[in-house]
Amino acid sequence: MLKSIQSMRPGERIEDTIMRILEENPNQTEVLFQKIKNNPIYTLSDGQIYSAILKVLTSIEIPETESEFVWTQVLENKTKLSHCMKRDVGFSVALVDYFTNINPKIKNPKIIEIKLFSETEKLILVDELTKLYNRRHFEKALVREFRQSTRYNQNLSLLIIDIDDFKKINDTYGHTTGDEILIQVAKQITSCLRMEDTACRIGGEEFAIIFPQTNEEQAMIASEKLLEACRTIMLSEKSVTLSGGVVSYPEKVKTCEEMYDLADRALYTAKFSGKNQIVAYSNEKRGSLRFDANLELLFILPDKTLKTISKNISITGIAFDTEDDITLNESIDVKLRESESHQEISAKIKVVRKEEIGQHKYHMGAEFLELSNEDQSKLSDLYSLHRYKSKLSTSVM
DSSP: OOOOGGGOOTTOOHHHHHHHHHHHOTTOGGGHHHHHHTOTTOOOOHHHHHHHHHHHHHOOOOOHHHHHHHHHHHHHHHHHHHHHHTSOOOHHHHHHHIIIIISOOOSSOOOOOHHHHHHHHHHHHBOTTTOSBOHHHHHHHHHHHHHHHHHTTOOEEEEEEEETTHHHHHHHHOHHHHHHHHHHHHHHHHHHOOTTOEEEEOSSSEEEEEEETOOHHHHHHHHHHHHHHHTTOEETTEEOOEEEEEEEETTTOSSHHHHHHHHHHHHHHHHHTTSSSEEEOOOSSSOSOEEEOOOEEEEEOSSOEEEEEEEEEESSEEEEEESSOOOTTOEEEEEEEOTTTOOEEEEEEEEEEEEEEETTEEEEEEEEEEOOHHHHHHHHHHHHHHHHHHHHHHHHO
């Protein structure tokens, strides 16, 4: 007997669901579509379901617009073969015959148990710790979903999320605890997703979720729900928090290559504007959040160290005045110091803007070239501190 629909898990890979049904009912291939279609937790189109089933059975990517036709052709081929052989020919035999003789997409078929193939595939495409897809699968899936979206004029959104202060978690509680947090976060991610969404672990504490047929507003709602679920994970009586960046096609992005980069920039903004939040990518000219900050700025040159005070700072760069004529586009190692918090940040910057505002006095703008995760976290803390001060001064006025 097939598993009841109550046992299906939201966010479970569609491939795993198909595998589970096949494992329990190996001779019920032909009813796979109806079993999935009748499940109320699925929101897949007919083409998506047929395409997913054929991918599991053959490892061939069949476009959703063609998948139902191919499925029908295989069933007709099964009927013809059974009539010729005067015995029932299995669906799998008809499938192999179809793709080798009628619609040749397989030149040299190899017979292998589906469960064994699936287990081997997971070693290549699935992250062992979290059981989510890995970066290799993410890159292929993003290209596939983007092509699908452009072909049928559909929305597509990408969320990149990162566990806040994960290095501190590892340093304070050990890597075993860190791994457990990663596992719990992955479970919460899975519980929040639809069947058609794709969740991947793409770095140490970084995850990516692909939302097909989802615009920016819908992606933001889904992402906020996901972050709220992760806040139920407790560590020393404190909630584990995440930051994330969202970008959507065609609202903010035009090419697949841009999607990850722009979502990552939005994540960067979320980190440096206080953490524990989702930020949608903004394509405005000045999308970086800036705050006034009088930080001691030290330029570490080969023969000397220059000193000045910053005017303002953002997640991407810094503005300052100086009496030293620094060369435009020059890369320089610097240190930033904050007097109250005693934070010190090391970075490499490049001067990208220079304006002479007086005799031997210049106003300059520079962008960060290199900033470690630890220094990014320190800059985020500085932003939170200055934002808090700003709110206090506003309330006093």
